[in-house]
Amino acid sequence: MRPRYIYELSLVLFLCSLSTLSQQSNTAYQKRVLEQAELETLFSYYAQDGSNAAVTGGEGTEELTDATSTIVLRMPLNEDDILTLDAGISAYTSASSSNVDPFDSRSAGNAFQASSGASRRDVLAYFNPAYVHSSKDRNKIWSANAYVSNEYDYFSFGFGGEYTYLFNEKNTELSFNGQVYLDKWNPQYPVELRPGYSNGIIGYDPMFDAFQNNQRNSYSLGLGFSQIVSSKLQLRLGTEIIYQDGLLSTPFQRVYFADRADFFQEEFQLADNVEQLPNSRIKIPISARLNYYWNDYVVLRSFYRFYYDDWGIRSNTFQLEAPVKLGEQFTLYPNYRYYQQSAADYFYAKDVALSTYQYYTSDYDLSTYTAHQYGFGVQYKDIFTKSRFLLFGLKALNLRLAFYQRSNGLNATIVTLGASFVVDSN
Numbered sequence: 001m002r003p004r005y006i007y008e009l010s011l012v013l014f015l016c017s018l019s020t021l022s023q024q025s026n027t028a029y030q031k032r033v034l035e036q037a038e039l040e041t042l043f044s045y046y047a048q049d050g051s052n053a054a055v056t057g058g059e060g061t062e063e064l065t066d067a068t069s070t071i072v073l074r075m076p077l078n079e080d081d082i083l084t085l086d087a088g089i090s091a092y093t094s095a096s097s098s099n100v101d102p103f104d105s106r107s108a109g110n111a112f113q114a115s116s117g118a119s120r121r122d123v124l125a126y127f128n129p130a131y132v133h134s135s136k137d138r139n140k141i142w143s144a145n146a147y148v149s150n151e152y153d154y155f156s157f158g159f160g161g162e163y164t165y166l167f168n169e170k171n172t173e174l175s176f177n178g179q180v181y182l183d184k185w186n187p188q189y190p191v192e193l194r195p196g197y198s199n200g201i202i203g204y205d206p207m208f209d210a211f212q213n214n215q216r217n218s219y220s221l222g223l224g225f226s227q228i229v230s231s232k233l234q235l236r237l238g239t240e241i242i243y244q245d246g247l248l249s250t251p252f253q254r255v256y257f258a259d260r261a262d263f264f265q266e267e268f269q270l271a272d273n274v275e276q277l278p279n280s281r282i283k284i285p286i287s288a289r290l291n292y293y294w295n296d297y298v299v300l301r302s303f304y305r306f307y308y309d310d311w312g313i314r315s316n317t318f319q320l321e322a323p324v325k326l327g328e329q330f331t332l333y334p335n336y337r338y339y340q341q342s343a344a345d346y347f348y349a350k351d352v353a354l355s356t357y358q359y360y361t362s363d364y365d366l367s368t369y370t371a372h373q374y375g376f377g378v379q380y381k382d383i384f385t386k387s388r389f390l391l392f393g394l395k396a397l398n399l400r401l402a403f404y405q406r407s408n409g410l411n412a413t414i415v416t417l418g419a420s421f422v423v424d425s426n
Helices: none
Strands: 038-049 064-076 081-094 121-134 140-151 154-167 172-185 215-228 233-246 280-293 299-309 314-321 324-326 330-332 335-341 369-381 392-406 411-423
Touching (some): 038 392
Antiparallel strands (some): 038 064, 038 411, 121 140, 140 154, 154 172, 172 215, 233 280, 280 299, 299 314, 330 369, 369 392, 392 411
């Protein structure tokens, strides 16, 4: 499984497009929820660096690059129903993951150098179909979705649904959603802990037993409330409860104990064990979005989330975006995001945890830190879809750039390029 991304868990809200009815005396024309099929393509590139790799016990290179391509096709089945097909592929190269086996390259093993072995790269592929149905009056919307993804050491299967009810002349919206993921590890342990490994070092006796349960299950229930407060102000509140059980530890993340002797092969310190975390976890995020339409050219979008889990993490997220319209076709998107979290009860820096502890990890994603993200984007909108690409008319182009800085030294750059099209019926 690829290393954890820098983005913390956020509440994902599924928004459906709504159309109004045309009123006539004896008959009513029912406008389709989606008039034409739409195609969206997205490419993103992510690069990070740091010196607290969990694969090497909290000390080592975190250099990583990831390139992701996604395609989303939305098709109207009739006036009321939409089928969405979402598929993507993500390829990454990770210096830290390469050190699952630091001795499979010509250079000496070192936590701050990447190995050239097979574990340094992986590919994730996923498929996420969804079906959305709207009632005739467009006041009730329900959806169902499925999800499947696969990479070298991790397989995920999920399914879920959502129900949305609009009332008060569509000024108020209430939504309920649920999701289930039934995942399975193909555990990849550090090379020195694998059966049959022999390095000839006298006295090296790690505290290691392979995990017996390779399943990881996640269940979530969410509630959302949206209100148009005035012609310029819109509010959305959301909360979710997530329960996970099974193998929540990452099998290839090493831990080094303060009360055990250090052993090295070449320049690499051998593991005392891999991280050990509880086999259950409860997460509760609570969020609020407030959008203010300042005028025809500027909109202020604000977001706040408080997060709690029973591992001891508390976090606060604040985000502000101010889209600025430059005429009918171009919009600029300056934005800023601040994140702060406390450490999990089981986090210890390298050589701090004791071998007598029941749970421990040196994954700095679970440490205390603050983070800042600065971003900027530009959108080009082709209102009349005059531009053509094969059988599609161009609807919009989006380019976004973000810089991420974490207080423990991890830095990242994210670039995304997206395009949306409608079927050209001419």
